[in-house]
Structure formats: structure tokens, C-alpha cells
Amino acid sequence: MNEILEKTVLTPVTKKIVVNAPYVARKAQPGQFIILRVRENGERIPLTIADYDREKGTITLVFQEVGLTTRLLGRLEVNDSILDLVGPLGVPAELPEKGTVVAVGGGVGVAPILPKCKEMHKRGVKVISIIGARSKDLLILEEEMSACSDELHICTDDGSRGFHGFVSDKLKELIENGVQMDEVIAVGPIPMMRATCEVTRPYKIKTWVSMNPIMVDGTGMCGACRVTVGGETKFCCVDGPMFDGHLIDWQEAWRRVNMYRDEEKVANERCPNCGGVR
Numbered sequence: 001m002n003e004i005l006e007k008t009v010l011t012p013v014t015k016k017i018v019v020n021a022p023y024v025a026r027k028a029q030p031g032q033f034i035i036l037r038v039r040e041n042g043e044r045i046p047l048t049i050a051d052y053d054r055e056k057g058t059i060t061l062v063f064q065e066v067g068l069t070t071r072l073l074g075r076l077e078v079n080d081s082i083l084d085l086v087g088p089l090g091v092p093a094e095l096p097e098k099g100t101v102v103a104v105g106g107g108v109g110v111a112p113i114l115p116k117c118k119e120m121h122k123r124g125v126k127v128i129s130i131i132g133a134r135s136k137d138l139l140i141l142e143e144e145m146s147a148c149s150d151e152l153h154i155c156t157d158d159g160s161r162g163f164h165g166f167v168s169d170k171l172k173e174l175i176e177n178g179v180q181m182d183e184v185i186a187v188g189p190i191p192m193m194r195a196t197c198e199v200t201r202p203y204k205i206k207t208w209v210s211m212n213p214i215m216v217d218g219t220g221m222c223g224a225c226r227v228t229v230g231g232e233t234k235f236c237c238v239d240g241p242m243f244d245g246h247l248i249d250w251q252e253a254w255r256r257v258n259m260y261r262d263e264e265k266v267a268n269e270r271c272p273n274c275g276g277v278r
């Protein structure tokens, strides 16, 4: 169990792995995540299930190597096993049955948005996707997103591919050009989701965001993922990860994202087994 069956390098810092996890695959739904550990005494990290195949009993994970554990995970190869993996966790995304949805994915946030687009596309919802990255080398899952979108817009911050600007700028352009949409789903870094919400707020377009970036243990025990939604405290891992973005206290969420920067730096420097991992 938990063997890596396929591994693809998507960008210099992003990898996709297909993992043998039949129990998770059997129940997984869009919006849910798993928790894994790569080594004994290692930290537990949450990763969104980017895809699942109930028949083959596999799940797909896409991750960016930003910290020690994701770097160690990135060193595992086909036939290696992940030490342990539990899920599916979190509340499945509430997806519409009809209408038009704009799916906005930034950076590695394109991975969590993919299963939602697939499901909506299957239901007959019109899916307009906007995916972006800092530059063209960091764009991921373009083909997969194209297959489940009625329209796909590509953006890069540096203009090296597609629209020159942020995904939220592209969304603004679509709205200003009169494109009708019933709701927006945005997944990516906190500043990107926040900017997307600020674009849709004046138009009162319902906007869902995924607060995965602030999760730590993912089981409701550590309390690190507290987020204020409409003045109420919610736990992202138990009550989410999807929330109405117009109700989120973004300043608090941003403080939370930066809370463990120093510890992450120390872990990277002190790890006895990660020499040379970059």
C-alpha cells in the first residue's frame, strides 16, 4: 500500500505522483485531502487529492517542494512507498449542477482545482478556467485543465505565456467584458485568493476559496488552521477547506501562513538526511 506507481516532474519544483491507495480512492471526492508522513518522526503534511481512479485504486498528488517534507517526498521514486497516508479528509466541495463557473488556479493551486472542474464538466456545468504561474516554466496541468474546461485562459506574471498579469486581473477583464458567471472557485496562494475575492466582491459573485495553505496536522487537533469566516471561528481541516471567500478574515489568514517560517527554515537546515536537497 502507498507505493508510488508513477512520477512526473511537472516543473523544476513541482512533482506529480500516482499512489496506490485503494481505500482513499474508493471514497475520495473533489475538495478533499490526505495527510501523509514520509519518515518516522517526520511531520504530517496535508495534500489535496488532485485526482483519483476508483477502479485502479489510485490517487494523484501534486506538490511543490517548498519545505523539508515536500523535498523528501520529491526524492521518492516509482516503487518507493510513502510511510503512511490517511484520508480522504475534509468536507467535499459543494459543486453546482448547472450554470457557469469560473475556476481560478494559481501556481500549484491548479492541482486542487482540477478534480472540481472535472466533476462540474461531467455534470454539464459550463467551466471557464483561468490558470496562472509566475512564468511559463511553472505552469502545470494545462492539458488536463483544457480537457475539462469550455474555455481555458493561461496567465503568467512575467508575460512569458498567455495573458501578461495575475489570474485575478484576467478574471476582472472577463467580468468587465460582460462574461456572465454564477460563481467563482479560486485555489492558490493566500494573496491570489484574496485578490480574486476583491475582484468579485463588488459584483456580488459568490466566490469559494480553499484554505489548504494554513493547515498543519489536518485532523482538528493542532488548532493551527483556525480561520475566521463571517465572524465565526472555523477549523479549515474539519469545517473546510472550502469557504465563502467574501467572509474570510484575510489579514488573520495571512499572519497564520507566515507563522512557521522560522521553524521551516531551521528544519531545512538541521535535517540530517536532506543534504543536497534543494
Ligand code: FES
Pocket: 214, 215, 216, 217, 218, 219, 220, 221, 222, 223, 224, 225, 226, 235, 236, 237, 238
Ligand atoms: S490543521 Fe490542525 S487543527 Fe486543522
